[in-house]
Amino acid sequence: MVIISTGQGQSRYHDRLDALAHETGGAAMTRPVQVGGTRVGGGEFTVVAGPCAIESREQLLAVARHVRAEGASALRGGVFKMRTDPRSFQGLGTGALEFVDEVRRETGLPFIAEVAAIEQVEVLAAHVDALQVGSRNMHNYYLLKELGRARLPILLKRGFAAQLREWLLAAEYVVEGGNESVILCERGIRTFESETRNTLDLAGAVWARQHSHFPVLVDPSHATGRPELIGPMCLAAAAAGLDGVMVEVQPKEKPALSDGFQALSLERFTTLARDLRPILVALGRDRAEAAVSR
Numbered sequence: 001m002v003i004i005s006t007g008q009g010q011s012r013y014h015d016r017l018d019a020l021a022h023e024t025g026g027a028a029m030t031r032p033v034q035v036g037g038t039r040v041g042g043g044e045f046t047v048v049a050g051p052c053a054i055e056s057r058e059q060l061l062a063v064a065r066h067v068r069a070e071g072a073s074a075l076r077g078g079v080f081k082m083r084t085d086p087r088s089f090q091g092l093g094t095g096a097l098e099f100v101d102e103v104r105r106e107t108g109l110p111f112i113a114e115v116a117a118i119e120q121v122e123v124l125a126a127h128v129d130a131l132q133v134g135s136r137n138m139h140n141y142y143l144l145k146e147l148g149r150a151r152l153p154i155l156l157k158r159g160f161a162a163q164l165r166e167w168l169l170a171a172e173y174v175v176e177g178g179n180e181s182v183i184l185c186e187r188g189i190r191t192f193e194s195e196t197r198n199t200l201d202l203a204g205a206v207w208a209r210q211h212s213h214f215p216v217l218v219d220p221s222h223a224t225g226r227p228e229l230i231g232p233m234c235l236a237a238a239a240a241g242l243d244g245v246m247v248e249v250q251p252k253e254k255p256a257l258s259d260g261f262q263a264l265s266l267e268r269f270t271t272l273a274r275d276l277r278p279i280l281v282a283l284g285r286d287r288a289e290a291a292v293s294r
């Protein structure tokens with residue numbers, strides 16, 4: 001199924017988007033996406049957590065055990081990293097995959113990792129539950145076409161300079177290729193502001209949810225680059241009716257080799273989980289509550 005036909009020109013596409021939001025008054029018409037045992041977009045709030053990059057078995061296990069105990073519903077961790085500086089840590093590559101296998105087995109949680117190039121699709125697909133397209137690759141249409149043929153859900157991050165409609169059109173590349181399991185992730189855009197790493201476009205995330213059938217997550221780790229802002233932005237995402245968040249977590253004893261400045265410590269993740277709970281309960285979106293009332 002094609003969610004929005006793009007074959008009849010750009011303005012027609014824009015009309016269809018507006019009609020879609022208008023028909024529903026912007027109400028939830030999200031089609032949930034199944035990521036392993038976790039349903040994203042079905043009303044419950046999904047918390048995806050893990051290190052920026054997988055660095056070692058010990059690091060990944062420590063983070064995975066902690067975030068699972070605090071109620072995370074999926075894990076993340078970079079295998080192949082897209083780094084701005086070619087001399088910085090590029091990820092363990094295929095050496096990380098045995099650790100991914102182990103944490104999935106032990107925690108029972110689904111794992112999401114970024115696919116940086118077409119030749120990585122097959123190797124990652126054998127070990128993870130969803131493939132992430134990073135901000136820098138949102139415009140890589142040949143990669144998106146290939147992911148249209150993949151049998152795994154795709155978590156599509158917004159390009160840091162992409163307009164909202166360009167983001168939805170990128171998602172359409174995957175859908176047109178035959179893969180309807182797309183989750184959008186707003187990770188901040190580049191603006192004139194320099195106190196935060198990027199600017200979290202929360203309104204844009206809500207717009208994307210109102211103008212498509214895709215679940216929408218928010219990644220305040222990359223959007224703010226500041227641990228002290230991540231918690232409040234997660235609470236805002238929940239209150240705005242978005243489908244979940246993705247955050248980076250790292251034990252503070254060993255600073256992360258990638259994006260260490262923005263990582264939540266295990267303790268901060270605990271605080272975030274505790275702060276989120278009453279909001280999710282009040283909104284009827286708490287996983288534990290939902291399980292009890294079922």
Ligand code: PEP
Pocket residue numbers: 052078082133134135136157187222
């Ligand atoms: C990441 O999730 O670690 C990452 C590199 O994100 P982005 O593509 O949004 O910069």
Ligand code: MN
Pocket residue numbers: 052053222248258259
């Ligand atoms: Mn990162």
